[in-house]
Structure formats: C-alpha cells, structure tokens
Amino acid sequence: MRRIDECRRRLVALALLMASAAAVAASYPLIGQSAPDFALRAFTGDNVRLSEHRGEVVVLAFWSSDCSTCGAELAAINRSFSTYRTAGLTVFGVSVEDSRRHARQFAGAHRVGFQMLDDPTEEVSRQYAVDSLPMVVLIDRNGTIRDVHHDFGPQDEAGYRAELRRLLDE
C-alpha cells in the first residue's frame, strides 16, 4: 500500500513537472514563429547573420557572467556541438551583459568551439524575449523557433541531445 502511495506521489510530481515545463514553453511567445533575424559581432571571428544559417539547426544560448549555471550549460552545449556539428548543427552563444569587459573575459575563459556573439545594445535579447538566464532557443532548419529552455541542471543535457537529434533528423 505504501509503495502504491509512493508511486502515485511520484507520478503526480512528474505530471506537475511536465505541466510546468509545458507552461514555460507555452508562455514563450515566439514558439512556432520565424526566428527574428539579427547580425552581431563575434568576440573572435567574423560577424554573424542568423539568416545565413537557414537550413541548419541553430541553437542560441544566451548567457551572462553573473549567471551561475551559464558556464556549465555552455560546456554541455559545446559537447553536443562537437558531436553534431557535421550533421548541420550551429551554435551561437549570445552575451546579455552590461559590461563589455566582463563579457569578453567570460567568453575568453569558456573555451567553446562555437562563436560567442556580442549584443551591446541588447536588441537581440529583447527580440528573443530573454527574461531569465541561462536561456536556450532551438531553431529548426526552416528558421522556426521550436523550443526554449530556461535554467540548466546536469540532468538536462540528455534532454538537449535528444531534442537536437530530433531536429537534425527532420
């Protein structure tokens, strides 16, 4: 009897978790819409325009040096990027930072294989309705925003990978 109660409690907790995740995704206004185009300078390398990457699965990872989990998330995304870059995955880290110096230091300290972009006017963050950090936006090959993730925990990496695989297979 106790085991059934425990099982029931877990199921309720799981349902609540899924409902809250769905609510977060549903509350994001841009899901299903065309990803707003932008052009940004990279901390190192060439300027980037999003529309030039149509046909690729694009991940936008918004970060700030103040955010405690951004570094871990960027490292996790970098692992996925190393695996799937040849399959058509493109990742951009986008700085949401008031201080250019801190942003540059953070970008330099986190060695990742993808480009880190500077958004000095925070125009892109506004376009993508970034309300908390870290935030990851997944864009499919047609340029449509498919999903958004807030926060990051070690258990999320497998979910990211599964989702990326699904988008890459489309």
Added chain:
Amino acid sequence: MKLSTFRALLIGATILCAALPSGAAPAVPEAAPSTAAAAPASPAADAASPAASAGTSAAGSAPGTSAAGPAGGSAPVTQSPSAADTRALDEEAQSLKKDVVDLNRDLYVLEEELLYPANTQVAVFLSMDVGSFFGLDSVELKIDRKEVANYLYTPREVDALMKGGVQKLYVGNLKTGSHELVAFFTGKGPNDRDYKRGASIKFDKSIGAHYLELKINDRQHRLQPEFEIKDWGE
C-alpha cells in the same frame, strides 16, 4: 506590418482557392456572367474544363473508380492513367507555385509604392569596387543628423559586394528641400588596422524619388581606400 499580413493572407487565399477540387472550376464562369467578355469566354472555359478535369478530377476523386461506364466498374485500374494524373497534378502544382510567386512580387511592388511614394522616396545604395585596401565591417547612415541605418556586414555579404553586387542600404521618405547625408564606414584598413572614415553630401530633394550611392573604391596610388557619395538625383 499590416501590408505584410495582408500579403500573407492573399497568398494563403490563393493557395486555398487553387487547392479546391477541380470540380469547382466550372462554377467560375457561371459566377461572373455579367461582363460581355465573360460570355464568349465561358464556352471555351467549359470546353477546356472537362479536358482539364478529365486529368485532374479523376485524381481528386477515387483513383480506383472510373467514370467510363460499366466496363470501368469491372476492369482493374491500369497504371497509365495514374501516371498521367500525377503529371497533370504536378503541372498544376507548378503553375500554382508560379502564380503565388507572381502575386508575391506584385504585392511587394504595391507595398513599396504605398510605403515609399515616389514623390518622397529617398534610396541609398552601396557598392564596392575592388576593396583590397578595406575590409568592410559596418556602415552607419545619418540623414539630417538622425541615424536611419546601421548595417553590419558578414563575410558573405562583403564577397557579394566585391563581386559587383549593389546593396539597397536604406529606403525612406523625405520632404522636398535641402538635406544632408552622412555615412560612416568602419572596418579594417591597410595593414589590417582598424579603420573608420566618414563621407557626407548635401542634396536637394525635389518631387520624385531621389537616389544616392555610397561607393567604396581603392585609390591605388595612395594605397588607401576611398569613400564617396554619388548623387544620382531623380
């Protein structure tokens, strides 16, 4: 914004209309009998529509059934009509695509005409000749001290410009009279140094669209880039 929504709705409506079963096609001549021109056209349309529907409506209805009479009911369906149907359907889809593209172009032109009427329109273009002394990064454009455009270039865009492409950098509206255009070019200059230069021009806007061109050239004897603004007038 409203115009683009309108355009999307129109395209959607066109697609929907064309996606209707071809059996609905004969209704069109009947629906518009009021004009004199439509009357003689309708027999032709009626004559044409069975021919078209022979290919398409069979595909729209059950492909396994045949309207050929009792023989059609008993005989199994052969492969050749199906292939013909597919071809006809494919042709129809292609013509539909062409219609949508044409409509989109017309609506784009209409949108431009409405947003930027010819009597107030000012357009600024950018071109690049050779460009070996200057790696373009961005252009900032000010008209009458107000920033109207700030464009960041990617390597692909710079390549396109160096191959002879001309970019429509800005289009807007201005009143008639005297105006000043200032352009700031940033990028990498000779010896890969950060480089920022400005160019300005005063121009008189009269009735009619006004065109200006920002030109980036190489000044070979000085080994420096050269920035000029050419006034093409109306």
